[in-house]
Amino acid sequence: MSTGGSIKSVRIGVDVGGTNTDAVAIDPSQQYEPSRGVLAHHKTPTTPNVTEGIEKAVRAVLEKSALPTARIASVTVGTTHFINAVVEQDARRLRRVAILRLSKSFLREVPPFSEFPPGLTSIIKGYVGYCDGGLHIDGSEEAPIVEAQVVERCSEIKKLGLTAVVVVGAFSPIDEVFRQEDRVKEIVLREIPGADVVVSHEVAMIGLMERENASILNAAILRYAKRTVKGFRRAMKALQLTCPLFLTQNDGTLLDSAAAAKIPIRTFSSGATNSMRGAAYLAGHETGNSSAIVIDIGGTTSDVGVLLPSGLPRQASAYVTVAGVRVNYSMPHLHSIGLGGGSIVRQTDGKVSVGPDSVGHYLTRDALVFGGKVTTASDIAVAAGKTDMGEKKAVEHLEQDLVIQAQQRIKSLLEGAIDIIKTSPEPLPVLLVGGGAVLAPTSLAGASEIKLPPFYDVANAIGAAVSKVGGIVDVIQGVADQSVIQAVEYAKSMAIQRAMDAGAIKDSITIAEIESIPVTYVANQLRTIVKAVGELDINMQPEQLDDEADDGPDEEPEAAKDFAVKIADEPPVDPCTYTPTVVENERTCVQEWWISVTDINYLADGCYVLGCAGGGSPAASRIQLRDILRAGHKMKVIDASALAEDACIYWGGHMGSPATSNERLQSLETVHAFTALKDYLRHDSFDAVMGLEIGGANGLEPFLVGSSRFFDSPVIDGDWMGRAYPTYWQTTLAVHAPGELVPCVIDSGDGKTILMTKASNDEIVDRALRASCAEMGSRVGMAAKPTTTDRVRSFGVLNTVSLAWRIGRCIAKAEATNTLSTVAEAIVDQVGGAKSAKILFRGKIVNVERRLFKGHSYGSITIAGLSAFEEDSSAENIANRLPAVVTGGTLNIPFKNENIYAEHTAEDGTKTIIASVPDLIAVLDTGSGRSLGVPEFKYGFRVTVLGITCSPRWTDTPAGLAIGGPKAFGYDMEYKPLGEYVEPRSVIEEFAVA
Template sequence: MGSTVGSAGHDAFGERSVRTNTDAVAIDLRRQALADRGLKAHFKTPTTPDVTSGIETAVRTVIAAASLSPSQIASVTIGTTHFINAVVERDARRLRRVGVVRLSRSFLREVPPFAEFPSDLKRILQGHVGIVDGGLHIDGSQEAPVVETQVVRECEAIKKAGLSVVVVAGVYSPIDEVFQQESRVRDIILREIPGIDVVCSREVSPRIGFIERENAAILNGAILKYARRTVRQFKLAMKKLNLTCPLFLTQNDGTILDSSSATRIPISTFSSGATNSMRGAAYLAGMDGRGGFSAIVIDIGGTTSDVGVLLPSGLPRQAGSYVTVAGVRVSYSMPHLHSIGLGGGSVVQVINDNVRVGPESVGLELTSRALVFGGDVCTTTDVCVASGKAEVGNASCVKSIDQALLLHANARIKALLEGAIDVVKTSPEPLTVLLVGGGAVLAPEHLEGALKIIRPPFNDVANAVGAAIARVGGSVDIVQGTTHQTELQAVDHAKTLAIRRAVDAGALPSSVQIAEVDSMPLQYVANQIRTIAKAIGDIDMNSKIEESAADETEKDQDAEPEEAKDLDVNISTETVVDPFTYKPEICTGTRGISEWIFSETDIDWLADGCYVLGCAGGGSPAASQIQLKRMLREGHKIRVIDSSSLNGDALIYWGGHMGSPAVSVERLQSIETVYAFQELMRYMRHDTFDAVMGLEIGGANGMEPFLVGSSRFFDAPVIDGDWMGRAYPTYWQTTLAVHKPLELTPCAIDSGDGKTIIMTRAPDDEIVDRALRASCSEMGSRVGMAAKPTCTEFVRKYGVLNTVSQAWRIGRSIAQARAANRLSSVAESIIAEAGGKDAAKVLFRGKITRVERRLFKGHSYGTVYIAAFSRGEEIDSSTNSTILAEGGELQIPFKNENIYAKHVGNDGDETILASVPDLIAVLDNESGKALGVPEFKYGYAVTVIGITCSPRWTETPRGLDIGGPAAFGYDDIHYRPLGTYVEPKSVIEEFK
């Protein structure tokens, strides 16, 4: 327990509940400048099954040891795993069914709530689902006003379902400062169903990204009742200790919540343990985040070591925008950690004359299995004692350990820690390393990559100390217009909002500072930027801290013993397809041609492959992936054919999406492209067509023809090919425009909410894109597009063929690498599927150190900077191919998609490794999947690959004019082929 209070005569406490121990500390914050950092007492006690007794024991002990009276305690702060455990363990006793009411008149129907939840968790949580009018556009205007009668109708269904909690989620609710749609719907629900819990998605997560925000709100709603019960029990423990001070809980980002807020947003405490350890390490080392430092923290436990970076703000470097909890993608802050299998219980063994340390561990059995405790397993603790680093157990039990074994084991421990340091660093410069945790004694006195090593005093209770000194935070994620203000003014406004929210959360106004800020333009959206800001400050103990109004019925229930957990609960494991043996279904269609009948596995692999071929653009395929898989489950069919199967007189429609990915992540997938096809068919007087083809294979647009061609809509086969072989930012950058100019009109776009435009003719192809894009901006910044129907001759002569097969094979290679636990070589697997080493290459490996973004004429421009790994231990070099460039830095400018890759060596020499129209993809080393421009983030470890483009782009000068470096304004860069193009192998031909 604890607080950042510094008022005279007050002490602070910190506690973290973990699986094995509950730690408590007493800190006199008046003495934090001293060597002991004011820590007066600390205590460990085994964690108890109930919530209160372990905490009560630990706190009572430190109060007595520190000779404190209850009146001297300024605050109580708890870091707990109770809430996340209830979700991870599928504990139905502590979870409730959740109703969901979405706000949008025209969208959100294709990707339903709970769509990504594991089936067992979905069975426990899913309640009523309804959609009412509402929602916002990206510019903050209303898509539709809330209709009260619709909300009342949903209330009747919620009551009938017997639900006690409901989530309200609206499109772009985080930027809804004017209409307050979610709040209005909540008020109606509370009026119609008194006593029900209503969770507004924007209050749980103020971030853009509808699915992840709604998912977070659902999990939050499911544990609300249990959170209230738990917090009341925390307070009961305090009451037994005669403590009347405020109660706080630690959050995932290193800040705290008052107990009342914690009962409303318990999900924000899910992953606070690691953060507490990192913050506690900095405090104990006298580096509390206010001096502009960066440091690496290594928390060595019994089984694993968690390694993270503390930023100059004093807060941990955060993971990506979205994280996964219990198999569910959610949007909330969480520290970015690299974990290795090294702890006090790690097994030390000799295999084939080599000494191996971990990842096997005796874990909780250390005190009975390790040699120093009379056991029969050699562990790192035994090595530590035998090396004279620690005095634990009976040292005579390890005297017989061979000195050579000790030497090699200590060398391996050193190498593991140095490799982990390299993974989290973002530059070759050494950083200070803070060692904490019960296993901190395992580390050597010197580590490569460490400026210096500090083992702070009391480092084994750093987690509790981190809880004690946590600060108050406020954050915003907002989209703003820049028509009537500058970008700098917009950023300042976001900072002001973040500071205001920190103060509202209980921060002392004079102590609040901006911890982080990031501003980025939105593709295809004129005069709009998205800004994320976070402010932190000390607790203002003079501010009025709201206490939650306890429900008397629930209070009575607290007295009742909790029923035993059902250990036989059916925690299902999803059926996993073996990517090494799976074969796609190829059958003979009505005309005697071979057709590829898509399965859910095919959809998954296609999605991953499309994002790689998107070259960081094209938008995330995630929502399309959910939509298409749902359609298959409902019995619809998706077919793919080779271009060789087309009749000579076939009528072929093609198209896709146009607009901003920032709209896609809120509106989700819809059927505006279907509407555009319908409008163009009416204009062209076509009742049907023979096949559909994609505008581009890259990103979400690579999935769009499968929606249109499904039996749900036009029941037309999808051609294995597209008009780019990748993703490009504009409609006219197609191989059709290269070889057959003026074939883009007539065409149609549709917004999905009742707005349609048909463009009948144009003097050149470029003006078509410019005109449609201007209309797109006025129509909500995202539209479906149907292009002029084409013919078999043009598809075969000018299309990039077999790219559906190529995307599928790339996705399969990622799945195989994951299944075989060899993600370190996923780049080589992708290269093999993209034509081999003569057609594709690994360009670079390193870590993203900087991302610059700007907006010009609706497009997102910028550059991502990637620094080479200072060492390569994290990559098994025996399985990897030659890298075109090592050391130095790689710079990749982008205009929605990556344009070229320039290597800057340590000596300053510059080399263009690859450029458009060749494909440049950035792969995330942790997942093996591609990163899009929106996911480029500081600190990511990545591998950059290049793939040679189709000769459709290079066989005429016009191809390079449209798709080469000069098309993006880089006249000084001359395209040089990365390799020799190899046409992708047809899946249909292989498996028919």
Template sequence: MGSLAVQKTLRIGVDVGGTNTDAVVLDPSLSSTPERGVLAQHKTPTTSPNVTDGIEAAVRIVLEQSAIDRNRIACLTIGTTHFVNAIVEHDARRLSKVAIMRLSKSFTKEIPPFSDFPPALKKIMNGYYCFVSGGLHIDGSEEAPIVEAEVVEQCKKIKELGIDAIVVSGVFSPIDEHFKQEEHVRKIIQRELPGVDIVCSSEVSNIGFLERENASILNASILKFARKTIRGFRAAMKRLDLHCALYLTQNDGTLIDAPSAASLPIRTFSSGPTNSMRGAAYLGLADFEGKKTSTIVVDVGGTTTDVGVLLPSGFPRQASAYVTVAGVKINFSMPHVESIGLGGGSIVRINGESVTVGPDSVGHYLTTKAKVFGGDVLTATDIAVAAGEPIGDSSKVADLTPSSISAAQARIRTLVDRVVDMMKTSPEPLPVLLVGGGSVIAPKEIDGVSEVIQPPFHSVANAVGAAISKVGGTIDMIQSTAEQTIAQIVEKAKAMAIERAVAAGASRETVMLAEVDAMPLQYVANQVRVIARAVGEFSPDAFSGQDAAASLDAEEEETYAEESAKESKAGVEDATPIIDVDTYKPTVINNPKTGHPEWFVSETDVEWLADGCYVLGCAGGGSPFSEYIKLRDMIRAGYTMRIIDSSALKEDDLIYWGGHMGSPAVSNERLSANETYDAMIELMEYYKHESFDVAMSLEIGGANGLQPLLVGSSRFFDRPTIDADWMGRAYPTYWQTTLCVYETGQLVPCAIASGDGKSILMTKTTNDEIVDRALRASCAEMGSRVGMAAKPTTKERVVKYSVLNTMSLAWRIGRCIARAKAHNTTSSIAEQMIEEVGGPETAKVLFRGKIIGVERRLWKGHSYGEITIQQIADEEQESSSGLRKTVAEGGVLKIPFKNENIYAKHVKDDGTEEYVAMVPDLIAVLDTQSGKALGVPEYRYGVMVTVLGITCSPRWSDTPKGLEIGGPAAMGYDDVVYKPLGKYVEPKSVVLEYAPKP
């Protein structure tokens, strides 16, 4: 066995792209030679409707070219976009209906499966969904045990519907080491419904319930198709007389064996860019394995240029926590890739002095439509030939003037310079590897780059990347630090990741840690999340003698003609109304009983309110996404929710207020429940109140800004929401409210409720701060997320102490984001927001740049973090027209956060420092590309951001008590002295502006 394994040293790598299928034969033992061990290479067009034909043809040719002994081949490794394309193309022939069984007795019901799916995909995939008892808390304890009878009952319904793909998704299932609820339910389903496909969400993805479930649904829907495809691969191997292991490449650059890929095809969705990056580095860097710096890879195709970053580990930098596939948000590991509309087929237009390149392209028709190939379309390839590249017939472009050639090349360089700079996370010049069939058009010099390397075999770098793929193992777990240190938890995770890599087929002596990250959980005592990833070389011994898809009967892959029977998208329209942002007016109607105007909230209003609330959250308050989905669906179901101006309050009105308390990490799993409603019921019972008159928010920032619309809706209490809150932003604690600035003792009596039947009343206190501390201690024991209802308040206190018209402000900021998207003006979103919030004396653009550092740590017993933003020049902006001068210029901006941003400190190029904004003023970090706010969970390397500062309400800044409760010292920064950002302007009331005129 040992001698046989030694002989199996060769690898075949294949990458199936939309335009070409590439194949190579590689001998890794010759990696130090000039040819880097590439024994043969071939590129063939991906023209057949059956991709297996292209794979078979390409592999046959490289086998013939290299004339190798086929018994020396250790494995065939395929990278393919085959599976993801079926989803992107909404190809109903390749996608199956899915049934979802959720495990949670008390939570997630308000946001059902498919809530955020595009309608066309939902129609194809949504077969059935149900809820059964189960689920965990964040500490790993059971919310409820599995009830077998419930599962059996649901299996009967699924059988009646004829659905044979089932997703089992449990709350906090990725940390379920003890109860193994999803596995328990899978065994029951297998017994009741033999032969069905069952996908357990914990085996697909990590923390983040809706995104994990979404990924599991996509995975389940393509399982049948994946099996057929891999059978086709096996049949092709048989015809090629290959007796070796079959692997597919995963999104993170590691291998997955064929049977596993047939059950988890989603792991291959983004393997193409990863293969390209890893292959580029292997071909172009002599010290590929031991390089000390990151490397930028520029892959130029026919239509687009994809740019990614390889970390010193040799693996791609991963994208942010959430990515989208075909409009579906998932939390799956994907490489961070930026794409621009620049390729060999990009169309060049010359209009006098003006020259444009792309983004439209002739694509795979380049060899017939480009001028140098006898066509009549001027392309980027023609420009490269005119500049001296020996391709096609250069006489066909002899009429191009030197100035036109230079202008086109300058435009191409600007496009490449910009996207490369966007991917950098430090000012140090990094090497750039240039690969891909269209790379001849790219500039050989790029700003901020140490060198541009075009390696040998650059046109088949993706197939080389597939051939050199390693075997990996990943651990993602939440552990308690009560009885072990973070260092001990990290070591445990490392060891588990290494064992997983070895179990997956890695050679133990080659395994190394590629990634280790420890993140304390916000607002959860003694809990830390650790992610560890180990990788090692493929070991032929691990699978010697294994038929790489023995469990899959070899059978021909079905051929799908490209034009046939695609799911019609007609009649599958999104229920969201299409509105004209510029002419839209909210519905404000005079209430005949009170004589006061009431704003009836629409779907559009809820979306704008949610986006605005996240901006006002200053990176905290939790994402409003789940609340938005719930309120949107309630409006679609016919429920109403109303907002009134403070002038409509009566002197004796009973005003209930509250919101969520706890960790955003819990919200990510439990989604949106009705805990605040439950807490209000509890408090009403204590007070013996049958109802109340008006609902009000604890804080406008983040998800809590939408809570009063929920409890005040006609589904629950049918009471209006007051256009005001007690913060004007978001703060970490319950006592950091303007109410506590002016009066003490107004927080109790109060109630908290867990949403699963537990509640606590607190009736007395000696000071306001202890209320928050006592409730948070209880909150931790109740699942680290509760709804809270505070002592009812009065009109007098609202008018004197609250921050007025903040729902109006959130709506206007959200409208800004929608308007910028409609008019393609997101680059100047901050300037547009400044006009909405009161003008340049009220708000300022503090900084523009990209995040180059994200740090998270425990400090003084609390979870803190800090981002570092590096400035980019105006000429590097997508558009600099209409942009205001930033408060700080040059250097970097540092923003520490305790879930909310605390201050913005400018560190100049000469090392001097200046605070440009601090709490209680608002500091919002906006995604420059979308114009939307970034919360702490979305902070990641390389994101282009605009930092906006907004002056806080004088309720905070005009008194020493306000600064004591809401200033820097209250966040742990005693040495930072508050300096006002500007002059406060009270937001304009939407209710009064759009009220019917007498």
């Protein structure tokens, strides 16, 4: 940073923690001096009135440094103040919010607040309205904005007295032309003067539900954030500081105070990021060419993260949860362990444990060195001569063996955390910060070196002070008329410009992160996410809030905190005792499984596992079906054996890109397609409905069309794949009865329907429909040629609905009983045992490659074997754990929307194919037990790879392997069965009432 000759060269950083508020005054131009440019620092207890604490801490550093205020270039604050109001459901600080969704034909089936905690919903939910608008995935307009509609919605909002409004449109983050959300915002501000309007594209990226959730939280906290930021500004005035005020963002960059007051959610989780940024600065790692591990040891926990060569933290996966709400803004990827200065040390039967429980902020009362009676990790550090705090004589009585064992346990805990957070076996530098950093040993396995930089205990405030300025873009571009390189360069130029607009010095800007993701099932579309960062231009004068402006009716002094009982979530159903409802239809004498909300939850998780990383996420479908059931509609499942011999059976599902589903959510395209085909064939009704594939979201689609809300037809316990495949013609029906796919219909859900009546072969059906799908918004519902009872029984993969339910129940049971470490073993048992299914590998994802070809997402993941530290090695889990087919080395899994094969590379370089299509290869997130789809494949995820033997419908004829085996995907390898197929047990058969 080129500020050495400037009179305004000093930056003040403040970090407001739950226990302490830290402040520093720092001159970054002196970073490589022994002082690191730190002119003064101060730590003070965090006060209920956060502004008073900040003013006190900053006043202290100004007095200690004797700095004239004219030399202060900026003040930067990192605070958990805003997120605490949301987490605590503090009604004093949250407002009711009105939501306006923009889409003419979509977004109605999965409403806002669908997955909010009930207590938060009761405080925040004010109004939901819909207006024409929205974009398609290629950036074209789904429908234009109709001003009269917006005016009418505004009238309804005004009648409710609401002044916080969220505007969210389909694909708004890529809306560079029509600016629909901004246009609606202008109308709302005209109709409701003084309203706070949040446009979703300014808050988060693609993924409508998560972006909307983040925008709702942002709007709810907005007035309180403005008032708080103004309080910060008034504190600066009291200190006679006239420099700009900034707040730190979750991703390690700065927001000016006016922007922070508009988008406070971006500051929600910046504390850990500040510590990592401070560590990078203090250790001189900002100019490094390699990654480093930062361990921030506090009073209760240690947060471990990876610092990238850019000096910014490695980010968590696309979706994170805040206060029980799923959002998609940037947050650092952290692994936390129960080790801190207050961790309680115990000795039982000669073995010493450290933590995870802690005396926390009572350290100065309870620890031995402070006159207490509890042996803590800090006492061990004093006894070992590692630090000087409190009264050293108070720990002289501790036995040497206890001190040595406790230090060894601390070392083991930290080494395990390092191993978990790393994505490669090579050792990395470790930077230690936080008040408890003195606990760490001088050497750690996995660390190439250990640095305990000066001022480590105020690294969080230093990180705030030296934060950079960033610009981020998330854009989908066509690559038919430009190269991929050109598309990426355009995205980079956009990010650089946004960083400059945010106050970065142009010559200092670098590209910190870049990711290009092909859009599946859509020809020539590329999604690119780019982050650019640069040094703050201290001569810039950012927009500031009007500190004296009235904030409206809640400007009066804040009331006492309301500790009234909040609305609690409904108690979850116990999966260990839950019984599905199977009853006999009095008219037909057929046993029917009546689906409940619990069943839908199990089915959603199970279908995603059977999707083999494809089929699309069932999340939105699950909410849609849940709400249909809650509205009193019925869904039922029957066994294929219960079908009448002359039954007319409709089947189908979705076709298109999951990326479209992420914005349009779940809609009624399949219902429209079924209606169109029924009209064409002049059928008054049909007898049952069956799924195209059980894998992913398509596994739930039959329940939508078969519900009493629409066609009131039972769903057959079976499908045409037993998994998910990327194309419509890769079905067991096409294997055993070619030519049975037409006539069929696809429908876009917004008024476009195509009927295909003839085809020369089954593959051309898929190719023709997929080309049409791309022109119809890249997502359609499909209704295939009705089939017969004989074909279902002879060629269908049966009892797969039951199988999905059983797999989902396994995951629910594991959550309820804290046995997620062995959920894969439970799934193996449910799908037929070790002869039918196997755990192929355990490890963590260390590489993800993606590319686009003819509308399909191709790529691969590489999974490295787990070390001893990463394995859950408790005696109980070892006893219950099945051995993996292979261990050590790496596993490579190529995918074409779905996983194709698993190839193991041993440590000596030997390569072995251990599973391939048509057998099922599922990648489970070891932490949650749930399946990861291709969009969720991320570096660092710990995973368990599961293999399940496919139905003999795929293997009892050469045509099955030709259509669904490795050669169908262009791989010249012979299929080797994973095991013996075991037909899943029918839920109806098991739970039928005699």
